[in-house]
Amino acid sequence: MQTLINLKDIVKTYQIGTVEVQALRGVDILIHSNEYISIMGPSGSGKSTLMNIIGCLDTPTSGIYELEGELVHTMDDNKLAEVRNRKVGFVFQTFNLLPRATALHNVELPLIYSGISAAKRKVIAEDAIEKVGLTDRMHHRPSELSGGQRQRVAIARALVNNPSLILADEPTGNLDSTTGKEIMAIFDDLHNAGNTIILITHEKIVADHADRIVHILDGHIAEDIQVKNN
Amino acid sequence: MNFDEGLKLAWQTAISNKLRTFLTTLGIVIGVMSVIGMMSIINALERHMINALSAVGGDIFWVQKYPAVQMGHLPREIRMRKDLKFKHAEAIRKRATYIEAVSGESATYGKQIKYRDEATNPNILVYGGDEHWAEVNGRYISEGRFFTSEEIHRKEYVIILGNDIVEKLFPFSYPIDEYIKINGIRFKVIGLIEPQGKLLGGSRDNLVTIPYTTFTKAFGQKRSIAIAVKARRGQMAEAMDQITGILRVARKVPPGQPNDFEVITQDSIMDTLKQFTGFIFIAAVVICGISLLVGGIGIMNIMLVAVTERTREIGIRKAVGAKKRHILNQFLTESIGICLFGGLIGVILGVVIGVLIAAALKLPPTIPLWSVFLGVGFSLMIGLIFGVYPAMKAARLNPIEALRYE
Known part of the structure; x- marks a missing residue:
């Protein structure tokens, strides 16, 4: 198994007014390619901070973050943007689609920033939309789509650049349980197709889809259990 | 993302907010319109005076008590002649x-x-x-x-x-x-x-x-x-x-x-006239400059609003890999696009005004081409200058905070 993510002694400190808040107090974690992993923890545990750092939206105060051999913790904003573009696919609880753009255009967005030509973009994006089963809705705007459909668009957008990992932050949090199950089935399929998936959730039912569950508590890893072997 | 796509995006934003875009560009429209309108009037006057004077013949001059064109109050020694x-x-x-x-x-x-x-x-x-x-x-x-x-x-x-x-x-x-x-x-x-x-x-x-x-x-x-x-x-x-x-x-x-006494030649009349139109010209430039400045401030204001309104969009774009310059370009293109749009409307209205005034004065319409370029160039510049700050503000947003923005 190939190492994808190597976090060593990651510390993140926030300055809120005059108070220093330690969100992460030395996290070590090793994630391999094609892993299906859940990061669990109550709110305030630091799991969102950890997600931001893994997703290259933020850099640690100290510690080493290696993503596919690249040292992320030393990167500047532009380099981070590039890594996010090429290697990370985000799926958010609130979908985070552009409201004025069609589903297709939303899926194309990462490709725009990787400098792919308009014609090529369309083909790739249509392909990704097909994977999540939304071909007949791709010219609709988010406001014309149901919650589940919106999340499918978001998943297609996360997939479109062939990322090294898919990072899903409470992906079922805004969905009813039936739709949630459908969305989780998509993640299961993606994992089976060879993608690395990291789920951030506080729901046991969601977390149980993963092969490995990491519990975060007070900025530490409290538990790291391999629940299934693949 | 190239300029063409940026413009398309700017256009979509502009038409989704028609009234706001219109009001925002009004300052630019009026500024450019008055530049071109004023310049065509001055131009028409000058050309017509040249024609009229050359009809009189070249070897003629006049002597009279007072200067040919009197601007303001004459000094005492002239009035007492x-x-x-x-x-x-x-x-x-x-x-x-x-x-x-x-x-x-x-x-x-x-x-x-x-x-x-x-x-x-x-x-x-x-x-x-x-x-x-x-x-x-x-x-x-x-x-x-x-x-x-x-x-x-x-x-x-x-x-x-x-x-x-x-x-x-x-x-x-x-x-x-x-x-x-x-x-x-x-x-x-x-x-x-x-x-x-x-x-x-x-x-x-x-x-x-x-x-x-x-x-x-x-x-x-x-x-x-x-x-x-x-x-x-x-x-x-x-x-x-x-x-x-x-x-x-x-x-x-x-x-x-x-x-x-004053010895007046056609050249001296022309000079005086040019001096006179020069004053109008400077006044026109100042007025139009002020109008464009106000227009520019309007642009900056609306762009700052746009950045705040679209904080989440900026966050999304950054999350999927937009670099600072992508966001900067997007908002700059938008402000330049709005100004250019206003500038073009101003050019059209200015030309119409120039033609109408020329018709009212029974002069042939003459719209100096350079005033069109000046008007469009100015609006481009305003879009750039007053768009930079909001665009930089957008580009500097922290992606995490932008995504969390409600």
Whole structure:
């Protein structure tokens, strides 16, 4: 198994007014390619901070973050943007689609920033939309789509650049349980197709889809259990 | 992301907010519109004056008491000048050698001319001239004859009519040898002046000419005359020097003192006119500059609002890999696009205004091309300058905070 993510002694400190808040107090974690992993923890545990750092939206105060051999913790904003573009696919609880753009255009967005030509973009994006089963809705705007459909668009957008990992932050949090199950089935399929998936959730039912569950508590890893072997 | 896509995005944003975009661009629209409108008016005026002056002929200059174009209040030493009189024109005629002809002329405006039961409007320009008046003023006699020096000497009541008066009073009859009345005084029509058409919408044929001696008798002599001089071909400068000398002697100007009269050439009229249009030009630039500045502030304001409104969008874009420059370009393109859009509307409206005003002044419409480029260029610049700060603000947003923004 190939190492994808190597976090060593990651510390993140926030300055809120005059108070220093330690969100992460030395996290070590090793994630391999094609892993299906859940990061669990109550709110305030630091799991969102950890997600931001893994997703290259933020850099640690100290510690080493290696993503596919690249040292992320030393990167500047532009380099981070590039890594996010090429290697990370985000799926958010609130979908985070552009409201004025069609589903297709939303899926194309990462490709725009990787400098792919308009014609090529369309083909790739249509392909990704097909994977999540939304071909007949791709010219609709988010406001014309149901919650589940919106999340499918978001998943297609996360997939479109062939990322090294898919990072899903409470992906079922805004969905009813039936739709949630459908969305989780998509993640299961993606994992089976060879993608690395990291789920951030506080729901046991969601977390149980993963092969490995990491519990975060007070900025530490409290538990790291391999629940299934693949 | 290339410029083309940025523009498309800007356009989508603009039309999804039609009223706001319209109000935002209004400042730019008005600014550019007034630049082009003003410039076309100035341009048309200048060109028409050049045409009008060149119709008079090249070797002619004038001497008069006051400057040709008066701006503001004249200084005391100019206001206190002595009148120019026909005796001064006589002195020039006797002594000057570099001239072909000289003509003293007096004028009064706002006279009414009557023939039997018909009358003109009280807006006729009455000239009192000598026998050289027509020649020196570049006028031609189309019917009849001009008055002679004998008639001037005998102060006879003879009159030469301009075409407007002929058309009004003699629509179906021949005016020569008929009698008309000005202020109840009878004049015999002996000649007609060939029509010259209009200048700046005013007629150039709304005039009559009588002998200056008769003029003095009929309308009094308490006014300064103008002296028109036609120099010998190619001896304009010599003639001007000579006449200045003659007049200084005749008017007893001590050596070392400035002239107490003005020598006016077509060039000096043109210069004065250019100076005048120059003032308008500067005023126009200042007004338009202020308007564009206000427009620019409006742009900046609306772009700052747009950045706040679209914080989440910026977060999404950054999350999927937009770099700072992508966001910067997006918002810059948008502000430049809005300004350019406003600028183009301003150009169209400015051209329309230029054409309308030209039509109202009965001038050929002339829209200087450079003013169009200036207007568009300015709006581009405004978009750039006032778009930079909001765009930088957008580009610097932290992606995590932007994504969390509600």
